Amino acid sequence: MLKTNSKNYDKLLKINQKLAHYESILSLLYWDDRVCMNPESAPYRGKQIAIITEYIHKAKTSKTYSNLVESLNLDDYPKYSPQWVNIKWWKYEYERNKKIPPKLISKLSQLIPESLQAWEKAKKEKKFKILKPYLKKIIQINKEMIQKWGYEQEPYEALVKNYEIDITPKQIETIFCPLQKSLIQIIKKYQPTLSQKPQTFNFDQHKLEQFCKYLVKKISNLNIRLDPTTHPFATTISPFDIRITTRYNKLESAIFGTLHELGHGLYDYYLPQHQYFGQPISQSVSLSIHESQSRFFENIIGRSLPFWKYFYNQLIKYVDLSNITLEKFVKYINKIDLQPIRTEADEFTYNLHIILRFEIERKIFNENIQIDELPELWNELFKQYFEYYPQDDSEGILQDIHWAESLFGYFPTYTLGNLIAAQLLNTISQKINIYQQIENGQFQEIIQFLKENIYLLGKTYTTNELVQKITNEQ
Amino acid sequence: MLKTNSKNYDKLLKINQKLAHYESILSLLYWDDRVCMNPESAPYRGKQIAIITEYIHKAKTSKTYSNLVESLNLDDYPKYSPQWVNIKWWKYEYERNKKIPPKLISKLSQLIPESLQAWEKAKKEKKFKILKPYLKKIIQINKEMIQKWGYEQEPYEALVKNYEIDITPKQIETIFCPLQKSLIQIIKKYQPTLSQKPQTFNFDQHKLEQFCKYLVKKISNLNIRLDPTTHPFATTISPFDIRITTRYNKLESAIFGTLHELGHGLYDYYLPQHQYFGQPISQSVSLSIHESQSRFFENIIGRSLPFWKYFYNQLIKYVDLSNITLEKFVKYINKIDLQPIRTEADEFTYNLHIILRFEIERKIFNENIQIDELPELWNELFKQYFEYYPQDDSEGILQDIHWAESLFGYFPTYTLGNLIAAQLLNTISQKINIYQQIENGQFQEIIQFLKENIYLLGKTYTTNELVQKITNEQ
Numbered sequence: 009m010l011k012t013n014s015k016n017y018d019k020l021l022k023i024n025q026k027l028a029h030y031e032s033i034l035s036l037l038y039w040d041d042r043v044c045m046n047p048e049s050a051p052y053r054g055k056q057i058a059i060i061t062e063y064i065h066k067a068k069t070s071k072t073y074s075n076l077v078e079s080l081n082l083d084d085y086p087k088y089s090p091q092w093v094n095i096k097w098w099k100y101e102y103e104r105n106k107k108i109p110p111k112l113i114s115k116l117s118q119l120i121p122e123s124l125q126a127w128e129k130a131k132k133e134k135k136f137k138i139l140k141p142y143l144k145k146i147i148q149i150n151k152e153m154i155q156k157w158g159y160e161q162e163p164y165e166a167l168v169k170n171y172e173i174d175i176t177p178k179q180i181e182t183i184f185c186p187l188q189k190s191l192i193q194i195i196k197k198y199q200p201t202l203s204q205k206p207q208t209f210n211f212d213q214h215k216l217e218q219f220c221k222y223l224v225k226k227i228s229n230l231n232i233r234l235d236p237t238t239h240p241f242a243t244t245i246s247p248f249d250i251r252i253t254t255r256y257n258k259l260e261s262a263i264f265g266t267l268h269e270l271g272h273g274l275y276d277y278y279l280p281q282h283q284y285f286g287q288p289i290s291q292s293v294s295l296s297i298h299e300s301q302s303r304f305f306e307n308i309i310g311r312s313l314p315f316w317k318y319f320y321n322q323l324i325k326y327v328d329l330s331n332i333t334l335e336k337f338v339k340y341i342n343k344i345d346l347q348p349i350r351t352e353a354d355e356f357t358y359n360l361h362i363i364l365r366f367e368i369e370r371k372i373f374n375e376n377i378q379i380d381e382l383p384e385l386w387n388e389l390f391k392q393y394f395e396y397y398p399q400d401d402s403e404g405i406l407q408d409i410h411w412a413e414s415l416f417g418y419f420p421t422y423t424l425g426n427l428i429a430a431q432l433l434n435t436i437s438q439k440i441n442i443y444q445q446i447e448n449g450q451f452q453e454i455i456q457f458l459k460e461n462i463y464l465l466g467k468t469y470t471t472n473e474l475v476q477k478i479t480n481e482q
Numbered sequence: 483m484l485k486t487n488s489k490n491y492d493k494l495l496k497i498n499q500k501l502a503h504y505e506s507i508l509s510l511l512y513w514d515d516r517v518c519m520n521p522e523s524a525p526y527r528g529k530q531i532a533i534i535t536e537y538i539h540k541a542k543t544s545k546t547y548s549n550l551v552e553s554l555n556l557d558d559y560p561k562y563s564p565q566w567v568n569i570k571w572w573k574y575e576y577e578r579n580k581k582i583p584p585k586l587i588s589k590l591s592q593l594i595p596e597s598l599q600a601w602e603k604a605k606k607e608k609k610f611k612i613l614k615p616y617l618k619k620i621i622q623i624n625k626e627m628i629q630k631w632g633y634e635q636e637p638y639e640a641l642v643k644n645y646e647i648d649i650t651p652k653q654i655e656t657i658f659c660p661l662q663k664s665l666i667q668i669i670k671k672y673q674p675t676l677s678q679k680p681q682t683f684n685f686d687q688h689k690l691e692q693f694c695k696y697l698v699k700k701i702s703n704l705n706i707r708l709d710p711t712t713h714p715f716a717t718t719i720s721p722f723d724i725r726i727t728t729r730y731n732k733l734e735s736a737i738f739g740t741l742h743e744l745g746h747g748l749y750d751y752y753l754p755q756h757q758y759f760g761q762p763i764s765q766s767v768s769l770s771i772h773e774s775q776s777r778f779f780e781n782i783i784g785r786s787l788p789f790w791k792y793f794y795n796q797l798i799k800y801v802d803l804s805n806i807t808l809e810k811f812v813k814y815i816n817k818i819d820l821q822p823i824r825t826e827a828d829e830f831t832y833n834l835h836i837i838l839r840f841e842i843e844r845k846i847f848n849e850n851i852q853i854d855e856l857p858e859l860w861n862e863l864f865k866q867y868f869e870y871y872p873q874d875d876s877e878g879i880l881q882d883i884h885w886a887e888s889l890f891g892y893f894p895t896y897t898l899g900n901l902i903a904a905q906l907l908n909t910i911s912q913k914i915n916i917y918q919q920i921e922n923g924q925f926q927e928i929i930q931f932l933k934e935n936i937y938l939l940g941k942t943y944t945t946n947e948l949v950q951k952i953t954n955e956q
């Protein structure tokens with residue numbers, strides 16, 4: 009190892025550690041915005057967020073920073089060592105950042121708040137044309153960025169790289185294709201309908217909150233905050249300070265929202281964020297690995313009969329399930345339930361919603377499909393897959409926040425996460441009698457397995473490397 | 483008005499507006515620390531707070547900042563105009579700051595967290611000697627600062643100036659002296675005892691919280707957050723985002739904590755913080771005026787019979803008061819109840835606790851009393867005033883956090899606030915049938931009076947000026 013490098017490494021580390029405190033502050037500003045803040049104060053919060061974001065961005069694109077990054081050689085450190093991982097990611101992030109002119113970044117970040125407001129209005133009024141001018145600009149900026157970043161096989165690839173560095177759209181297609189076929193076949197064969205009146209449960213929100221908090225504590229044995237929000241999410245404020253939220257619109261949204269976010273939260277809690285504070289190695293592998301953890305707790309653990317064999321008797325202390333027995337309840341939470349809205353879909357057909365979005369995103373960036381054609385394209389594909397033509401754009405293209413927020417290439421990670429969770433179940437079942445543990449209300453061995461094989465490794469391996477390592481599958 | 487001045491004024495304003503966003507962030511970091519944060523994460527929060535504090539301090543002591551402040555002339559603007567008020571306070575703050583060497587500031591701010599930890603331990607173990615070395619250093623630093631700041635009549639004066647710019651200890655003495663005499667006489671005459679077993683009420687915390695939230699909403703008609711904490715407080719995150727807390731150890735602590743902090747919160751909400759963001763004029767007059775608002779809502783409104791004529795029937799929906807009638811309840815919350823602990827004292831004898839602290843603080847800084855003599859001095863004075871000798875230091879000198887936090891000169895503002903609240907009642911009663919309004923559950927006219935005469939004026943007048951203006955008393 010060269011001496012200069014070692015000194016520069018330490019300097020870069022120190023800068024990143026300080027910036028990590030700024031990022032903690034930013035997390036708190038966002039969390040508080042969604043959980044606690046009086047909405048009247050939103051413009052001030054916007055300013056606070058802008059000031060801190062600007063500070064971080066300036067520091068990470070400064071001459072000092074770039075000189076330090078460029079002075080480091082990956083080969084000076086053993087592969088997979090913390091230093092190697094850190095340098096790899098510092099360089100990767102910096103290389104991507106430096107290709108994008110600051111003006112483009114600032115144009116996009118100024119556009120997003122307006123675009124989000126337009127999206128809310130458009131969704132409410134069911135009018136795509138309200139969002140259209142913003143979405144058009146956002147797509148245009150993304151196309152410019154693709155040109156700056158470059159790509160090998162197809163333009164869309166450059167956007168997927170924002171979230172998965174070693175997975176290409178081509179590879180995703182190979183994974184999604186058989187899944188898509190069998191999902192469409194099953195829907196055609198069994199013809200579940202969209203019109204069924206769903207079962208609903210009455211509950212007292214305070215009591216249901218207490219049950220959800222009990223779930224978090226019982227499963228994790230950690231102090232993880234759980235708050236109510238419109239859209240559930242998980243976040244890390246600082247190491248050890250992990251917070252999740254869920255929504256209380258329906259019994260099952262509240263419970264499975266809690267379990268989903270708890271999966272994210274456990275991963276975040278046990279990432280080596282304290283040991284390697286401010287270093288890439290302390291972070292999660294990727295969105296798809298993160299999503300595999302949330303899906304594992306939500307679907308594989310949380311929708312299983314053994315889980316409810318343990319928790320059903322607790323649940324009925326908090327919620328009146330009337331004449332719904334344990335078996336009926338588990339059947340109910342596992343039913344195939346076609347929905348025009350992705351977030352209300354069942355675990356199974358959910359993936360078809362994702363595949364639809366993946367296809368449209370690819371068309372937008374690879375085939376230059378025009379903005380005016382998008383709503384129709386969405387609805388036609390939906391009809392083709394789900395045998396249902398959305399009634400309006402709020403049931404169609406306007407349902408998700410992602411595109412209005414410039415999150416292209418993000419959707420596929422949801423289904424990748426689902427698939428990785430299933431692979432994980434295979435592996436873990438070979439080592440632990442997982443459903444027996446769950447039925448006994450014991451989660452520590454499962455969490456221990458996840459710690460050793462995923463959580464504590466941080467960003468050491470890529471998605472592909474890690475999946476292969478755990479499962480010997482790909 | 484000179485043109486240069488006007489330009490420099492705008493520059494200084496812009497700097498202060500940006501710094502005000504940093505101060506908002508700091509408020510959130512503190513609020514979250516006390517209300518939401520997982521304590522395991524405390525060292526990280528400490529770092530975040532230090533980084534933001536350092537940023538603000540550096541900006542306010544920079545060469546640019548000092549040049550701008552020094553270039554402005556107070557006489558260029560009409561007296562009491564927003565610009566005049568801002569310049570007056572920017573200069574005042576800067577003049578005080580520049581006299582203190584940064585080293586002394588940093589020595590003190592590094593000492594305080596350790597001192598607070600020592601105080602908690604000392605209080606728990608009832609051993610003054612655990613706090614002693616820290617308190618000794620803190621007093622020493624305060625003495626050094628007094629020398630730097632200078633004073634006219636007595637050293638202690640320089641510390642009081644931290645909180646009240648136009649009130650001297652001599653003036654406070656003139657106010658406190660007759661109060662002290664009559665309080666001691668009354669205690670001697672009626673001999674309320676410390677041994678009475680107090681009435682306690684059982685309650686469900688969630689229900690009591692709902693009642694307290696109802697109180698906040700009903701009185702203020704605003705979205706003011708109310709959360710539970712060990713020590714109640716009020717804070718402004720940003721304009722319109724006002725948050726208060728209370729504690730649920732006892733029924734009356736919860737209710738009067740809520741009303742007290744609501745008084746602070748209403749003042750903060752209606753200060754012109756939005757109109758004059760980042761400007762001294764948008765801030766409160768002083769601690770004593772702030773305290774007058776909290777005491778007004780806690781004691782003058784909240785402990786009155788008319789208040790409970792309106793709210794008693796609501797309260798019993800949330801809490802089982804058993805056989806305690808409205809009249810008995812109001813008598814109970816107004817009883818004279820001698821306590822060794824200030825925060826548990828009744829409204830009346832509370833002031834004697836403050837006078838005791840005022841006397842000791844004066845002795846520390848004017849008479850150079852030694853650190854070892856302090857616990858004994860406290861206990862002797864307490865015996866003299868309250869006819870009770872504290873059992874140990876946790877009932878005596880260790881009960882308050884203030885000195886361990888270097889807050890000397892702060893205590894007198896509590897009693898000044900009490901007295902101003904009483905004066906305010908006199909004035910307001912001449913204009914509004916206040917108790918009739920309260921009995922009808924109507925608070926808007928009262929709040930309107932406070933808005934016009936206090937809240938909306940911000941820092942335009944000093945404590946003395948404002949009190950004289952409102953009450954024609956002094």
